[in-house]
Every structure is written in structure tokens, then in C-alpha cells.
Amino acid sequence: MPIGLLKFGLRKRYPAVHQFTPQTELKKHYDVVIIGAGGHGCAIAYYLSKYHGVNNIAVLDKGYLGGGNTARNTAVIRSNYLTEEGVSFYRESVKLYQDLSNEFNYNIMMENRGQLTLAHNDSTIRSFRWRAEVNQHLGVRSELLDRKTISELVPNLNLSEDSRFPILAGLWHADGATARHDTVAWGYAKGACELGVEIHQLTEVHDIIVENGAVSAVVTNRGRVECGVAVQAVAGASSLIGAMAGIKLPIHSYPLQAMVTQPYKPILTPHVSSPQVHVYIHQTSRGEFVIGGGSDPYPLYNTRATLDQKEALCSAVLDLFPFLAQANVMRQWAGTTDMTPDYSPIMGESPVKNYYLDAGWGTWGFKATPISGKTMAELVATGNTPDLIKPFELERFYRFEQINEAGATAASH
Amino acid sequence: MKILNCPLNGPRNITEFTYGGEFHRMPDPKAATSKEWSEYVFFHDNSAGVVTEWWCHTATSYWFLAERNTITDEVIRTFPPGDVFARGEQGPGTDA
Numbered sequence: 001m002p003i004g005l006l007k008f009g010l011r012k013r014y015p016a017v018h019q020f021t022p023q024t025e026l027k028k029h030y031d032v033v034i035i036g037a038g039g040h041g042c043a044i045a046y047y048l049s050k051y052h053g054v055n056n057i058a059v060l061d062k063g064y065l066g067g068g069n070t071a072r073n074t075a076v077i078r079s080n081y082l083t084e085e086g087v088s089f090y091r092e093s094v095k096l097y098q099d100l101s102n103e104f105n106y107n108i109m110m111e112n113r114g115q116l117t118l119a120h121n122d123s124t125i126r127s128f129r130w131r132a133e134v135n136q137h138l139g140v141r142s143e144l145l146d147r148k149t150i151s152e153l154v155p156n157l158n159l160s161e162d163s164r165f166p167i168l169a170g171l172w173h174a175d176g177a178t179a180r181h182d183t184v185a186w187g188y189a190k191g192a193c194e195l196g197v198e199i200h201q202l203t204e205v206h207d208i209i210v211e212n213g214a215v216s217a218v219v220t221n222r223g224r225v226e227c228g229v230a231v232q233a234v235a236g237a238s239s240l241i242g243a244m245a246g247i248k249l250p251i252h253s254y255p256l257q258a259m260v261t262q263p264y265k266p267i268l269t270p271h272v273s274s275p276q277v278h279v280y281i282h283q284t285s286r287g288e289f290v291i292g293g294g295s296d297p298y299p300l301y302n303t304r305a306t307l308d309q310k311e312a313l314c315s316a317v318l319d320l321f322p323f324l325a326q327a328n329v330m331r332q333w334a335g336t337t338d339m340t341p342d343y344s345p346i347m348g349e350s351p352v353k354n355y356y357l358d359a360g361w362g363t364w365g366f367k368a369t370p371i372s373g374k375t376m377a378e379l380v381a382t383g384n385t386p387d388l389i390k391p392f393e394l395e396r397f398y399r400f401e402q403i404n405e406a407g408a409t410a411a412s413h
Numbered sequence: 414m415k416i417l418n419c420p421l422n423g424p425r426n427i428t429e430f431t432y433g434g435e436f437h438r439m440p441d442p443k444a445a446t447s448k449e450w451s452e453y454v455f456f457h458d459n460s461a462g463v464v465t466e467w468w469c470h471t472a473t474s475y476w477f478l479a480e481r482n483t484i485t486d487e488v489i490r491t492f493p494p495g496d497v498f499a500r501g502e503q504g505p506g507t508d509a
Contacts, residue, residue, distance in 0.1 A: 250457065251457060300483055300484075307414075308414060308415075398447070
């Protein structure tokens with residue numbers, strides 16, 4: 001067997017397949033330059049090249065493919081938001097996710113295990129009823145659960161009335177899911193590369209040139225690149241890149257710390273979150289428990305760890321699942337969350353002509369990857385903002401028309 | 414635990430404090446255009462480097478200013494708002 005495998009590997013008849021184009025020289029001009037080769041940037045490039053016939057595209061990244069917040073999020077996919085605009089947008093994303101493995105011919109390890117959000121007080125139950133009604137009206141599966149049904153769904157959950165914040169009810173979202181986050185960026189990148197898109201890693205944007213109110217070029221560490229259109233998709237650095245184009249954004253960047261335990265046998269099926277104790281948890285198909293919470297209490301461009309935040313996460317998760325007291329934490333990390341005032345993203349046109357924003361992705365960026373890629377590609381190709389993302393344009397803050405999703409986050413309020 | 418030096422209460426655990434946003438001069442509410450007002454309310458520099466920002470010692474409701482490096486998380490100095498607002502000047506939150 002090992003010799004057979006070796007012969008297979010060395011035969012010229014089965015050459016290694018390169019999924020991504022090898023690094024080439026930067027061209028002088030591209031029709032579209034996308035800043036940020038994460039899930040979102042690659043998705044925009046993919047939909048542009050596959051569905052709009054635009055393939056003179058460069059995707060630039062200062063690091064490596066999918067190495068920013070695409071690699072750092074906790075891979076939750078759900079659409080149980082509160083506003084009509086939010087629910088409709090994320091619903092389309094969840095639908096696209098269902099078929100993404102087929103679309104890529106590449107396994108993104110999609111798992112439909114549902115999501116359970118817990119209520120520990122009356123006002124949360126009221127907001128759950130509201131969300132369930134809005135969700136059902138818009139074709140999203142959400143329903144209120146009583147304690148008995150919760151105990152059947154998650155037998156290991158601590159439903160004791162003696163705990164610090166006893167669990168009163170739950171919001172069950174059968175459409176909730178998870179997927180391997182890296183493969184989403186890889187799948188989009190692979191598909192885009194097959195259609196001629198160039199992905200340039202280790203290519204840092206230093207400046208954005210605006211002439212007569214329109215973007216004309218970006219200056220990188222590898223030289224200047226002229227462009228017809230530029231898109232920024234740099235979660236965690238939205239304000240810094242925006243500032244290069246002279247655009248101020250309604251964003252504060254906070255770290256969000258998460259951690260993962262050693263692998264254990266399968267014991268927890270759905271994703272469970274609690275906005276009261278600020279924690280969410282799910283068990284991956286490898287058996288590890290992924291634990292995350294709210295963002296840090298103040299902004300910072302640094303992914304350092306703090307003991308306070310880890311203590312808070314551990315204490316919260318032990319309230320819900322006391323059996324984890326003996327679990328060993330294997331890794332911890334942080335991502336940078338670009339928080340907007342209304343907990344909704346910023347997509348669409350900017351004050352600079354031909355410069356488009358895909359920003360403000362806070363803690364909700366991964367789940368929106370397919371639909372934001374698809375709609376942003378349509379905007380770039382046609383110049384018209386699709387109805388689905390029209391409410392999320394930057395201009396909404398000047399009209400005082402925020403889309404308040406603060407109450408529908410998984411762990412922070 | 415990270416320690417923040419409160420101008421009123423001295424060095425205290427950072428969990429006793431609440432972050433209050435970037436320090437910007439409030440435009441005159443009567444004269445400001447809608448655009449200027451929305452920018453004051455919603456928009457931030459969010460820059461990487463030394464910034465001046467509001468903090469509040471939660472237990473005593475005391476608001477003060479801090480200069481902090483948003484890359485290294487070093488607090489350079491903290492000082493009372495009286496250092497930047499002249500006596501009798503309209504401070505934030507006061508209605509003329």
C-alpha cells in the first residue's frame with residue numbers, strides 16, 4: 001500500500017493540481033482591485049468572474065489567503081436576526097451556504113446542527129417572541145422553546161434553578177449551522193483563480209489614490225496599480241484602509257477573544273449561546289469545544305490575550321455546562337471586530353466614486369460571506385446597489401436610519 | 414489585572430472603568446448641520462496609535478480623559494476634563 005501510494009504520487013500522469021494561481025508580477029492595471037483576500041474579498045472576485053464576466057481582477061492581501069478574520073471567527077451560520085432587512089439578508093446567505101460545497105466542488109464541511117439561544121430573564125423572552133415572529137414571517141425557522149424541550153435537545157445543559165442565572169426559555173433556530181471557515185475562502189479563491197483572477201498575497205496597500213473624486217490607483221509595497229474600481233473587504237482594518245481613501249467610518253475596532261478545548265467524544269449537538277452570560281459554545285466535528293463571547297470592553301488593534309476575558313468566558317461556560325470544568329483549553333486567539341453603532345454591516349457606495357465598501361463586519365461577517373460576495377459583485381459589475389443591501393449603505397448614518405441588530409447578537413448586548 | 418490611574422480615585426482595576434469613546438469637541442447643537450451632527454454622533458477616527466478618549470470610573474461616575482496607544486494598549490496619561498475645557502465652557506452633555 002505505501003509503495004503503491006508513492007508510485008501514484010510520483011507518476012507524471014497524476015500531476016499535482018494547483019488550486020490557486022502561483023504568484024506572478026503585479027500588472028500595471030486591473031479593472032477591479034479588491035483589498036483583502038479573506039472570505040469576502042475572494043467571494044466578490046468569484047461572483048464577478050463567474051456571473052458577470054469580469055475577470056481582470058487582483059485580490060490583494062498584506063498577509064496570506066484567508067489569514068485574517070476569516071481564520072479567526074467561530075464559524076457560526078444563522079439568520080435569526082430581528083429586523084426585516086437583517087433577516088432577509090442573512091437568510092439568503094444561509095441558503096447559499098447550503099449549496100456552497102456543490103458550487104465549489106469542494107467540501108466546506110457544512111453541518112446543520114441548529115442554534116439555541118438562551119433566555120435568563122423576561123425581557124429576553126419578549127425579544128425572542130419578537131424575533132421568532134419576524135423570522136417565521138420571513139421564512140426563517142425560529143421558535144420559542146420551554147425548559148422541558150430544551151432539556152431534551154441539550155441533555156447536558158445546566159437547567160438547575162439554583163444557578164446564578166437560571167434558564168427560563170430558549171430560541172431554537174433550526175437553520176443554524178457551522179462550516180469549516182478556511183474552506184470558504186479557499187473555495188471562492190479556487191473558483192476565482194480558475195477564471196483568471198489573480199490573488200496577490202504579501203501585498204500590502206499603503207495608499208489609495210483618489211483623483212477628481214474617483215479612485216484611480218492603489219499604492220502597494222510591490223508598486224502602484226491602476227484600477228477602474230476598488231473594493232475594500234478588510235474586516236478588522238476597515239477604518240485604516242478607509243482613511244487612505246479619505247473616508248471616515250462609524251466603526252470602533254475591538255478584539256474578540258475565543259478559545260478551544262481538547263477534543264472529546266461527541267456530546268453537544270447544537271450551537272448554544274447566552275446573551276446574558278456573554279458566551280457561546282459548540283462542539284466541532286473533531287470533538288473540540290469552541291468557546292467565544294462578547295468583544296473586549298474597549299477598542300484595540302491587537303490580538304493579545306487577557307486573563308480577565310478568559311476568566312469571564314470560563315465562568316460563563318461553566319454556568320451552562322458544568323461538566324466542562326475538567327476540560328483542558330488547547331488554544332486561544334483573538335480577532336478584530338469592526339463594531340458599528342447598530343450592529344449591522346456597511347456595504348455599498350462610498351463618498352469616493354468607484355470605491356466600494358464591504359466593512360463593519362463586527363461579529364457577523366463569516367455568516368454573510370456568500371451573500372455579501374454575491375451582492376457586492378452585482379454592485380461592482382452594474383453600478384446599481386441590489387435591493388437586499390440598499391439598507392446597509394454608509395449613507396444610512398447621515399439619515400439616522402440605523403438597522404438595530406444589537407439585541408440579536410449571540411453573546412453581547 | 415490591568416490598572417488604570419483615575420485622576421480622582423488613583424490606580425484602580427480596569428474592570429472598574431467604562432470606556433466612553435473618542436474625545437471630539439461637540440459641535441454647537443443649534444448651529445450644526447444634520448451631517449455635522451451625525452458625524453459627531455456616529456463616526457470615529459478609530460486610528461491605530463495614540464488617541465485621546467473618554468473613560469468613566471463606574472463606581473464614582475467620574476468622567477475623565479486618557480491618552481492611550483491603541484496598538485500596544487499602553488495608557489500614556491490620564492487627566493481631568495478641566496484640563497481641556499475652560500471654566501464656564503459648555504462641556505459635553507450640557508444643554509445651553
